[in-house]
Amino acid sequence: MSGFGRRRRTRVAGPILLLLSLALIAISFAPMARVSAQETPVSGGTLRMAFQEEPDQLDPAQTIQLLAAIINYNIYDQLVYIGPDGLPQPWAAESWEISPDSLTITFKIREGIKFHDGTVLDAPAVKFGYDRILDPAMAAPYRDFLGPIKDVQAPDATTLIFNYTEPYAPFFVNAAQIAIVSPAGVEKFGDEFGRNPVGSGAFKFKEWVTGTQIVLERNPDYVNYRADDLNKGPAYVDEIVFTIISEAATQTAAFEAGELDVLDVDRADVGRLTEAGYNIVAQTNTHNINFIEFANKPPYNIPAFRKAVAHSIDRDSINEIAYFGNATPHLCPVPIGDAAYDEALCAEHGYVYDLELAKAALAEGGFVDSDGNGFVEMDGKDLEVTLWSYAPYPVQEATIEVIQVDLNKVGIKTKIQTIEFGAMQPMLESGEIGMDLMRWTFYDQSILSQLFKSPGWVNQTNDPELDKLISVADTTVDPEARIEASHAVMTYIMDNALIATVNSDWFQSATQDNVRDYHWDAQDNQRLNDVWIAQS
DSSP states (O other): OOOSOOOOOHHHHOOOOSOOOOOOOGGGEESOOOOOTTOOOOOOOEEEEEESSOOSOSOTTTOOOHHHHHHHHHHOOOSEEEOTTSSEEESSEEEEEEOTTSSEEEEEEOSSOBOTTSOBOOHHHHHHHHHHHHOGGGOOTTGGGGOSEEEEEEEETTEEEEEESSOOTTHHHHHTTOOOOOHHHHHHHGGGGGGSOOOSSSEEEEEEETTTEEEEEEOTTOOOOOTTOSOOSSOSSSEEEEEEOOOHHHHHHHHHTTSOSEEEOOGGGHHHHHHTTOEEEEEOSOSEEEEEEEOSSTTTTOHHHHHHHHHTOOHHHHHHHTSTTOEEEOOOSSOTTSTTOOHHHHHHHSOOSOHHHHHHHHHHTTOBOTTSSSOOEETTEEOEEEEEEEETOHHHHHHHHHHHHHHHHHTOEEEEEEEEHHHHHHHHHHTOOOEEEEEEEOSSTTHHHHHHSTTTTTTOOOOHHHHHHHHHHHTOOSHHHHHHHHHHHHHHHHHTTSEEEEEEEOEEEEEOTTEEOOOBOTTSOBOGGGOEEOOO
């Protein structure tokens, strides 16, 4: 799998070691390959996929690697999942209640679910898995996902209680990413559990041939309680084989030779594969956001300057030139897949592409072209800035080139510069970089807190008024009320042009003609228990 610039805050989401590929020619995508009226799903066959490297391990208390998560999502169930509306939905838990003070969340665990080893998935079993993550000796990367938690209790087989020292709004989104492990499996395999995972999901772990492949097999007893899937019973395919193929070009060749059923498409190959007749399936409602951010120094901390930059972003041209139509231009300070995304709200408070409005914003901020050379001045000199981004990603370079042209048109003399991200981050944190194009992937509304709560993700934010709004959003546990609190944060961010949003980019896969119902859920997870292979 290939990709670029997939950034998350390390302390929240940990190191992301595998990137999802992006981009798609707009005319070729389909949100998901659904069943035609003449077809009925059939069981049997093997679904063949590929990774460029193998995961570190498959114990969800020991890894937060994206590649491992892709595999684990087929092996394990979670308490809840996030539905298309961005709100939590019941999975292993059939219901829950939030206490009036939002410090206690009580779940009722479904009866009848069993792990692959035949043991029962009940409240004590779920507690066991969460206690492993909370154990300091485990040093679990998912520990931060649980926030200021006091303890987890299981007073009986169906009751699971999370007690908090203060309200923790991201709980449900994070719980949708924490897999439920078999206590008996952990006891049996010990330190080797990461190579012998046991869950309750649609697929069982079968084998791991180091450096070659990982194989999962169908769980014949699986009952699917998710409302967003078509298939409510056991998976259709007999096996999933994840083959390790280190080179992207070799993966593509294997796909074209019929040796793989699903391929993460390299941007350069999308057009050719489309013309060759392969199905291209795109995830358009993503949790990616590309935006320009600003340092806390003049002119970047002057709202008029930031508003002028925001009005100078030709999002449609960027989408056509840099993304080949494979992104959603928008004005919101959250990804398009975020539950708080609201097109109408952002249209009211955001900044459309309009060079005359950009010039007017500069004039209102006191930036004028007194000598008539076409560039505005600050402190008696032409205002010169540099727009940075990280290398080596052609889509980033193409984006800042488009923006550079329009910034020059409105009178901001602009240079562009790319740099490797590892060298870029300390320059962001020191304020040496005044303005840059950044990309984040984040699945929760707390992206607002991660980016903007003082001191901000690169130590360039100090806004007590904004912090108060963010604190309300961060402690509003009820999911629907939390959206309203997030909207207040978003409105403040847009009114002050704290960032200038460009778009949310997509990612896509190619599938062989006989692959049906390959799709993603609302958190960009592949739902492979829905997939079936049509018989020729």
